[in-house]
Amino acid sequence: MAFKHITSRDNPVFKQLRKLADQSRERKKAASTLLEGVHLIEAYHQVYGEPRLLIIPEGHSNDEATALIQQLTDVDTMLLPTLMFAELAPVASSSGVMALVDIPAATLPAHCDFALVIEDIQDPGNLGSILRTAAAAGVQAAYLTKGCTDAWSPKALRGGQGAQFILPLMESVDALEVIAGFSGKTLALTMQGASLYQQALQEPVLFVVGNEGAGISAALQAAVETCVTIPMAHQGALALESLNAAAATAIALFECQRQRGLGT
Secondary structure (H helix, E strand, O other): OOEEEEEOOOOOHHHHHHHHHOOOHHHHHEEEEEOOOOOHHHHHHHOOOOOOOEEEEEEOOOHHHHHHHHHOOOEEEEEOOOOHHHHOOOOOOOOOEEEEEEOOOOOOOOOOEEEEEEEOOOOHHHHHHHHHHHHOOOOOEEEEOOOOOOOOHHHHHHHHHHHHHOEEEEEEEEEEHHHHHHOOOOEEEEEEEEEEHHOOOOOEEEEEEOOOEEEOOOOHHHOEEEEEEEOOOOOOOOOOOOOOOHHHHHHHHHHHHHHOOOOO
């Protein structure tokens, strides 16, 4: 293990880490990203092995972070002043350890009967939450359109809590092509449509969820087999404007798994 104590913001390695923390383009170019916190690093380690680099602040790692660092003794480690470490961390209350990792290449299953298309979600926390729910519900592939925020940003990774490591992701896809190529039922979650609970979901199914404000584009609504809605109390003039995109996705995906007998 190599150990480096870096105190200058002009250090080229630190400058590169700053770019990875801040710029989606740089993450894609380098095929690398930063993980913050013990849980994410352990989740990555379980699936893909050791990170390329550990990053720790001077004198502020908690017991869990210290135990992780001691476990990964063969990984190069960088020690940073607290303020420099904070420039990399996506949250103020960091656990005291970050890691530089390679972004894994997506491997889609040979046969997919449960898929999700995510159109133009802008908030990285929302995207991470949707991916976390999709992984928990057993979605086999998630397709993100070009307008989606970066699934590998530190904030999206924090929201996903490891979902990105187990759920195959395809970014910048042509959603119309994905829908046309899916051999099963295709459903868009919209404010107007047939009730979700009246759909037979035991067969192969692909759900489409849309942007937080605009919802699903007209083109995708026209491309799917059925637009469905989640019935809510006080329909009509008193209706809630909409469910949160992540909440609506969770309801739809777990209704599918309920019909398929998940956990019975």
